[in-house]
Amino acid sequence: MELLGIIWVSLRVSLAATTLAALASVPLGFWIAVREFPGKRVVVVILNTLFSLPTVVVGLLVYGLLSHSGPLGSLKLLYTPAGMTLGQWILATPVITALTYAATKGVDERVRPTALTLGADGWQAGLMVLREARYGLLAAVVAGFGRVISEVGAAIMIGGNIRGYTRTITTAIALETSKGEFQIGLILGVILLAVALSVNLFVHAFLRARP
Amino acid sequence: MERRPKIFSLKNFYLHSVGWGLISLLTASAWAKEPGRLKLATTTSTENSGLLAYLLPDFEKRFDLKVDVIAVGTGKALKLAENGDADLVLVHAPELEAAFVRAGFGVNRRAVMKNEFVIVGPPADPARVKGSSDAAKAMSQVKQSGAVFVSRGDYSGTHQKEKALWALVQGQPEKNYLEAGQGMEAALFMANEKQAYTLTDRGTYLAVMDKLNLLILFEHDPMLDNPYSVIAVNPGRHPHVNYLDAMLFIAWLTSPETQARIETFQKHGQALFRPAAVPQPAPK
Amino acid sequence: MNPNPAFRLRQIRQEIPGRTLLEVPELEFPTGEVSALVGPNGAGKTTLFRILALLDPPFAGALEFRGEPAAFSGPRWLELRRRITLVHQTPFLFRGTVFQNVAFGLRVRGEPQAIWPPRVAEALELVDLGGFQDRFVIALSGGEAQRVAIARALAVQPEVLLLDEPFANVDAGRISRLEALISEINHRLGATVIFSTHNLGQAFRLTSRVVTLVAGKVAEFGHENIFSGAVEGEGAEPWITVRGGWRIRIGPGVSGRVTCSVPPEAIALRPAGGPGASECNCFEGEITRMECHNGRVRLRVDGPVSFRVVLPDQEFQRQGIRLGDRVVVSFTPAAVKILEAKP
Incomplete structure (x- = not known):
């Protein structure tokens, strides 16, 4: 039962973080791809660099933000799943934004004019571009999910690895490993992979249903 | 024939995403606002030994409070409390605790229990630690012999005690001294791999000794006492802390009933902690 | 219109x-x-x-x-x-x-x-x-x-x-x-x-x-009234034969297959039924479309061979042409522009 609770916390936090990140990052990555503005290349380079943002650094930053002595201390989000969601959101955002940018760039450049000349307004034409990029977009979101469900640094620093509350699969692995329970750690690792596999199968089925 | 062509599956997907996002956000914030939580910052030894898992359900059921255990080293636990990110601490580093209270971060420090540090090492005992007259002598043996010593190196209570012992013998060894920078278990595994000596609390050693080829080579010295105290975070400094429930927890933890249960908690047939909160009645 | x-x-x-x-x-x-x-x-x-x-x-x-x-x-x-x-x-x-x-x-x-x-x-x-x-x-x-x-x-x-x-x-x-x-x-x-x-x-x-x-x-030829065919009748006034067997006389000096254009501005218009020279390029038809802009009137004359004609506004007013009138279009062989000639 405790194991189910751990899987549930992992899934809830990572799915919420990925979803929230996707809501912000998909439009953002799309916007960066279709608009020309000064410093665009710099932005893209920064985004790609943030792929390598260490999870513990994010954990540290968010701890500093959410700590009672920090600027957002009054929200009392430290050592809560919501706080972990915030940390993972920060981790997923650059991944999804950069991959959305790449996916949008990869869409045939005739899509937008074709939609426009058939009478689409700007918003509808943009949606068509997104629609043509949807495989890439889903890959972006799945990559973001993969980044957050497998990370331990932010989860343990912001969540505190509280049993039955903020303990996730990865923090449980870290704990069991530190206790020398390597076998349990490995089993948890396999469970994490199984969870990730289920999410990917679900996404794949979603795509297959709409060719 | 009625057709229902779907052109914008993405639009639906997007709407679903928005819906899910809102639901997740709401539930996440609901989690955050759940009342009746008490944040206890403590050391890995109390959590990983299973003691808290053994004791806490009684408290949680009796007072309808959830205790969130944040298990870190003593140094970090005190730091969290200093920042107001915990309601109380259960730690084992008397000098740091005293400084913590002196600086006004904590109030109502109470002794809870004791256990004991032991020096473990390879069965062959190349440094001849076994049979030393006291703990300082044992450490000195390690230093003199040049045997490898693994230190926690993480400002934990164990690390504090180790440093105090080294201070008695003119400082730590200059070579063959490895700072693990990790928890007790990790340090023990490292010592095992290197067949080195290390200082550990008895509870953690008992919990993992099946996996180790290390023996207790020195024990039972008052110098190696490991007292645990509970301290509430000073509500004068951090008004937002759950002070009343923290005091309730302290009362419960130091009550005769809980103290008796601490004594009954065993691993491998050995009690890990000796209650220390209730003064033994003086012999008549 | x-x-x-x-x-x-x-x-x-x-x-x-x-x-x-x-x-x-x-x-x-x-x-x-x-x-x-x-x-x-x-x-x-x-x-x-x-x-x-x-x-x-x-x-x-x-x-x-x-x-x-x-x-x-x-x-x-x-x-x-x-x-x-x-x-x-x-x-x-x-x-x-x-x-x-x-x-x-x-x-x-x-x-x-x-x-x-x-x-x-x-x-x-x-x-x-x-x-x-x-x-x-x-x-x-x-x-x-x-x-x-x-x-x-x-x-x-x-x-x-x-x-x-x-x-x-x-x-x-x-x-x-x-x-x-x-x-x-x-x-x-x-x-x-x-x-x-x-x-x-x-x-x-x-x-x-x-x-x-x-x-x-x-390019210079933004043309209307385009015809093509093989040049026949060597000599001073060759012609090409277009749909329906009608002849369009063109200027001398070309041979082979040509594509040519009759500029709408070079076409004259007169009411049908009047006297006319048979040797010129004359075609009868009905006015089926009229547009006016920039002080000029653009007409379409549909007959056995159809033409687009552009008249200055004054000329249009003077002749009092109306939609549906039967007219004769005429133009000189020299007015026919050769666009493309293939041997």
Whole structure:
């Protein structure tokens, strides 16, 4: 039962973080791809660099933000799943934004004019571009999910690895490993992979249903 | 024939995403606002030994409070409390605790229990630690012999005690001294791999000794006492802390009933902690 | 009367940094007719189409659509774009089914879903792809994809249909069918059609309104009244024979097969039934269309051989010509311009 609770916390936090990140990052990555503005290349380079943002650094930053002595201390989000969601959101955002940018760039450049000349307004034409990029977009979101469900640094620093509350699969692995329970750690690792596999199968089925 | 062509599956997907996002956000914030939580910052030894898992359900059921255990080293636990990110601490580093209270971060420090540090090492005992007259002598043996010593190196209570012992013998060894920078278990595994000596609390050693080829080579010295105290975070400094429930927890933890249960908690047939909160009645 | 041309371009210039793609001082495309844009690859045909489709604003100059300035942004832009549809040279079909593609224009216009199936079916029938609704576009051949793209444009019943190189990817056997389709779209749907091709002869087959683009500029012969045929009758006054066995006399000095044009301004008009010299180029017909703009009147005279004629306003007033009058058009052999001569 405790194991189910751990899987549930992992899934809830990572799915919420990925979803929230996707809501912000998909439009953002799309916007960066279709608009020309000064410093665009710099932005893209920064985004790609943030792929390598260490999870513990994010954990540290968010701890500093959410700590009672920090600027957002009054929200009392430290050592809560919501706080972990915030940390993972920060981790997923650059991944999804950069991959959305790449996916949008990869869409045939005739899509937008074709939609426009058939009478689409700007918003509808943009949606068509997104629609043509949807495989890439889903890959972006799945990559973001993969980044957050497998990370331990932010989860343990912001969540505190509280049993039955903020303990996730990865923090449980870290704990069991530190206790020398390597076998349990490995089993948890396999469970994490199984969870990730289920999410990917679900996404794949979603795509297959709409060719 | 009625057709229902779907052109914008993405639009639906997007709407679903928005819906899910809102639901997740709401539930996440609901989690955050759940009342009746008490944040206890403590050391890995109390959590990983299973003691808290053994004791806490009684408290949680009796007072309808959830205790969130944040298990870190003593140094970090005190730091969290200093920042107001915990309601109380259960730690084992008397000098740091005293400084913590002196600086006004904590109030109502109470002794809870004791256990004991032991020096473990390879069965062959190349440094001849076994049979030393006291703990300082044992450490000195390690230093003199040049045997490898693994230190926690993480400002934990164990690390504090180790440093105090080294201070008695003119400082730590200059070579063959490895700072693990990790928890007790990790340090023990490292010592095992290197067949080195290390200082550990008895509870953690008992919990993992099946996996180790290390023996207790020195024990039972008052110098190696490991007292645990509970301290509430000073509500004068951090008004937002759950002070009343923290005091309730302290009362419960130091009550005769809980103290008796601490004594009954065993691993491998050995009690890990000796209650220390209730003064033994003086012999008549 | 169609007083306003579908498009009027003035001093239009399009450039990318360092290069001028298109430079058109003045150009008009009449409403309700088929026009052809002829030129080699890279002549600026696609650039012009993208401006006419309101996809790219010109770098400089003014574009009018039906007498009103064109818009390249804002709500008016959308409104105008919904009356003009461009079919790209290598059309892009959206992922999904043929139905989804052809219904796209209806969908974005918010047309009720009930009318989608009949309109899609109708458009597909026109391009001989009846029953293709549920095919996935990835399974279509290149030619089928091209026709789906045309059907997709037809489904929204645009006022103006722009076809960029519609014959480029069509196999030889289908070219005549597609040519017929273009005429049909013009006649049946009343749409103004502008198509581009690099084949001058093909352009003349479909319309006499041909604009030739070379290196981004409208070439000197922006011609109407185009005829082609083999030169006969060597000597001072050779002629070519056109449809119906009629002869058009041309200037001396050419032989072989020629394509020629009679400039509408060079044609004189007089009422039918009067005396006339038989040796000149004289053709009787009926006035079927009149447009006036810029102080000139543009007439269409339909007879065994049809002509477009442009008269100065005063001359028009003087003769008191009315729609439906029977007239005789005449022009001198010297006025006939040789566009192309092949041995």
